[in-house]
Amino acid sequence: MNTTNDTVDVLIIGAGAAGAAVAWSLTDTRMRIVCLEQGDWVRQSDYPTTGRDWESRPDFSGVPNVRNRREDYPVDDAASPVKPVNFNGVGGSTILYMAHFPRLHPSDFRTRTLDGVGDDWPISYRDLEPFFATNDRMMGVAGLPGDPGCPPKAGLLPPVPLGTLGETVARGFNRLGWHWWPSESAIATVPYNGRDRCLNLGPCSIGCAQGAKASTDVTYWPEAIRRGVELRTRCRVREITLDDAGMARGAVYIDEHGVEHEQKAHIVILACSGIGTPRLLLNSTSARFPDGLANRSGLVGKNLMLHCMTLNQGVFEQPLKGWQGPIGCALWSKEFYETDPSRGYARGYTFEIVRGNGPVAAAQGGLARGLLPWGTGHHAAFRELYDRTATIVGVGEDLAEECNSITLDHAHPDSDGMPGVTINYRLGENSLRMLKHAGERATEVLKAAGAVAVSPTITSGVSSGHIMGTARMGNDPARSVTNAWGRCHDVKNLFIADSSLFVTSGGVNPTSTLQALALFVAEQIKQRLDSLLDD
Amino acid sequence: MTQTIATDRTLGERQSTILSTLAACMIPPQDGLPSASDPRIVKEVLALLAGHAEVVNNGLERLHGLATQVGDSAAETLPAEMLISLVATLRTECPAFVTLFESTVAACYYRDDRVLRALGLPDRAPFPVGNDVAPTDWSLLEPVRARTPFYRTV
Numbered sequence: 264m265n266t267t268n269d270t271v272d273v274l275i276i277g278a279g280a281a282g283a284a285v286a287w288s289l290t291d292t293r294m295r296i297v298c299l300e301q302g303d304w305v306r307q308s309d310y311p312t313t314g315r316d317w318e319s320r321p322d323f324s325g326v327p328n329v330r331n332r333r334e335d336y337p338v339d340d341a342a343s344p345v346k347p348v349n350f351n352g353v354g355g356s357t358i359l360y361m362a363h364f365p366r367l368h369p370s371d372f373r374t375r376t377l378d379g380v381g382d383d384w385p386i387s388y389r390d391l392e393p394f395f396a397t398n399d400r401m402m403g404v405a406g407l408p409g410d411p412g413c414p415p416k417a418g419l420l421p422p423v424p425l426g427t428l429g430e431t432v433a434r435g436f437n438r439l440g441w442h443w444w445p446s447e448s449a450i451a452t453v454p455y456n457g458r459d460r461c462l463n464l465g466p467c468s469i470g471c472a473q474g475a476k477a478s479t480d481v482t483y484w485p486e487a488i489r490r491g492v493e494l495r496t497r498c499r500v501r502e503i504t505l506d507d508a509g510m511a512r513g514a515v516y517i518d519e520h521g522v523e524h525e526q527k528a529h530i531v532i533l534a535c536s537g538i539g540t541p542r543l544l545l546n547s548t549s550a551r552f553p554d555g556l557a558n559r560s561g562l563v564g565k566n567l568m569l570h571c572m573t574l575n576q577g578v579f580e581q582p583l584k585g586w587q588g589p590i591g592c593a594l595w596s597k598e599f600y601e602t603d604p605s606r607g608y609a610r611g612y613t614f615e616i617v618r619g620n621g622p623v624a625a626a627q628g629g630l631a632r633g634l635l636p637w638g639t640g641h642h643a644a645f646r647e648l649y650d651r652t653a654t655i656v657g658v659g660e661d662l663a664e665e666c667n668s669i670t671l672d673h674a675h676p677d678s679d680g681m682p683g684v685t686i687n688y689r690l691g692e693n694s695l696r697m698l699k700h701a702g703e704r705a706t707e708v709l710k711a712a713g714a715v716a717v718s719p720t721i722t723s724g725v726s727s728g729h730i731m732g733t734a735r736m737g738n739d740p741a742r743s744v745t746n747a748w749g750r751c752h753d754v755k756n757l758f759i760a761d762s763s764l765f766v767t768s769g770g771v772n773p774t775s776t777l778q779a780l781a782l783f784v785a786e787q788i789k790q791r792l793d794s795l796l797d798d
Numbered sequence: 799m800t801q802t803i804a805t806d807r808t809l810g811e812r813q814s815t816i817l818s819t820l821a822a823c824m825i826p827p828q829d830g831l832p833s834a835s836d837p838r839i840v841k842e843v844l845a846l847l848a849g850h851a852e853v854v855n856n857g858l859e860r861l862h863g864l865a866t867q868v869g870d871s872a873a874e875t876l877p878a879e880m881l882i883s884l885v886a887t888l889r890t891e892c893p894a895f896v897t898l899f900e901s902t903v904a905a906c907y908y909r910d911d912r913v914l915r916a917l918g919l920p921d922r923a924p925f926p927v928g929n930d931v932a933p934t935d936w937s938l939l940e941p942v943r944a945r946t947p948f949y950r951t952v
Binding site for chain 2 (some may be wrong): 649
């Protein structure tokens with residue numbers, strides 16, 4: 264193994280949504296910062312939407328086992344009704360996310376106090392508010408001020424247009440008197456910070472060739488690198504090492520040539536995602552930590568939250584032009600977000616209206632659901648289906664349960680021999696009741712919008728890039744992995760700055776909140792530099 | 799096609815014939831739309847399926863077994879209606895094959911220039927032209943704007 268003699272001030276593992284934000288923020292300190300990323304940069308010209316086969320590119324699938332790049336690790340989700348998706352590279356999962364950019368609500372941080380379920384976070388929405396604002400400025404967020412379903416926010420770029428599909432569904436919400444609002448979207452609808460405006464290519468979920476979508480390779484990273492951060496790509500960290508005093512000494516990583524190195528650091532920050540962070544901790548065993556690093560609570564990898572989800576598709580008589588515009592960003596509804604005990608479950612969900620697919624995905628989906636027959640009826644059925652469907656996704660809060668977890672899968676190692684992961688996840692009783700309610704309401708609003716047919720509610724087999732809770736923060740070392748500002752209870756120079764920290768999931772996409780949290784953790788480090796390692 | 803799976807494996811002649819026949823059954827020609835067995839389309843289909851030889855072999859073997867049972871003849875000689883009904887059975891018995899086949903045919907068919915033009919869709923990649931989306935009439939939001947904030951403050 265090559266051991267570099269240089270000990271850097273800060274070593275960040277992971278260059279995704281959180282790692283980019285924390286790296287950028289810490290540049291204020293003039294410390295020497297190195298970030299190790301197992302994947303690579305994605306060139307804009309490599310994105311699928313630059314080619315005619317844009318709907319058939321497994322190398323840009325969100326499913327790591329399908330993508331199967333060198334930097335991906337095996338994820339066994341066979342027993343889970345919700346299938347995790349991600350991306351490994353500079354930008355992390357922001358490369359493939361839909362840029363739907365809601366924040367957790369204030370109530371999400373106090374579910375125990377308000378509703379008697381889950382646990383309260385050790386911090387509040389108010390604590391994160393300035394970091395939400397900074398993050399919105401760095402990412403560039405489009406939206407419309409004045410949403411009565413969410414706390415106010417400023418500085419929004421012009422909203423993404425609803426298009427025919429969005430307006431059609433919005434009228435359905437109006438007919439029922441239900442809340443809706445244009446989605447806040449991490450998309451430059453006008454030129455912003457060197458990024459050109461959105462061209463309405465459609466499938467943000469396979470990456471943005473235009474660079475209008477706020478993936479952190481085009482937002483935080485250029486600025487962080489300009490301010491001195493060293494980003495090393497194709498470097499897969501296998502283990503966090505410890506010194507004799509039980510402090511983090513650095514990390515062992517394998518470079519693109521298969522050569523093993525140890526990078527030493529005074530502070531180590533994990534930002535590898537809700538799967539990657541516990542995977543690395545569980546793989547870092549020692550006499551001091553036989554069950555995984557910083558795992559005296561036994562909670563590393565536990566309390567996995569993926570969001571429970573519903574999916575309903577309405578078929579309309581008229582074309583909806585749904586393939587035009589950012590697929591995941593049209594409108595949302597918070598009508599059923601906050602707890603109402605009369606509904607028979609605690610907490611709630613957001614409705615997100617998804618635009619239509621391209622012809623290949625529409626045909627594949629129609630065939631899979633038995634809506635497109637073989638033979639002479641195929642063409643008529645396709646014309647009736649294509650561009651005439653609107654999809655409503657219900658994103659529901661799943662309550663943390665220790666049985667929902669990530670464990671190491673030694674039988675399926677990655678290309679460098681590090682164990683893959685197994686997803687152990689089930690939907691709880693509260694989630695099942697919530698999903699039933701969401702499916703019924705989605706059907707109701709699609710019919711109110713004019714759908715002539717609505718598909719049965721799908722709750723199993725859905726994909727989620729929302730991976731949270733697997734190294735939760737808290738004040739009690741027996742009930743949490745880190746303290747209230749991301750420092751591991753058991754290793755005082757080891758920090759976590761990603762969605763692993765989440766105590767509850769809320770019912771929204773987590774990227775905005777996890778990035779605000781990363782900025783919050785970085786700020787705590789900056790404010791406490793002279794007492795960072797004190798008890 | 800950057801993602802046509804590169805493989806040195808090829809399908810046998812009989813396999814190619816039956817797969818082409820199945821493609822024709824799945825999407826026949828109609829009103830200016832080609833069949834999925836059109837030579838340009840089916841060539842891509844076969845190239846992609848060649849990368850999944852085990853699934854394809856299993857599926858075709860079972861299909862031939864079913865064909866022998868119902869018609870005492872080779873699958874590729876059966877009438878289209880009968881072949882389609884056999885695929886319905888195959889869907890239960892060999893779901894991996896049917897899913898792969900349908901998905902592959904759909905991928906190759908619905909990116910063909912002639913198909914896209916006949917459907918009135920752009921025969922180009924989304925980037926760099928993109929799409930124009932009409933500005934939204936935000937007066938639609940008036941009833942929502944009239945609501946008082948209803949998120950819970952803490």
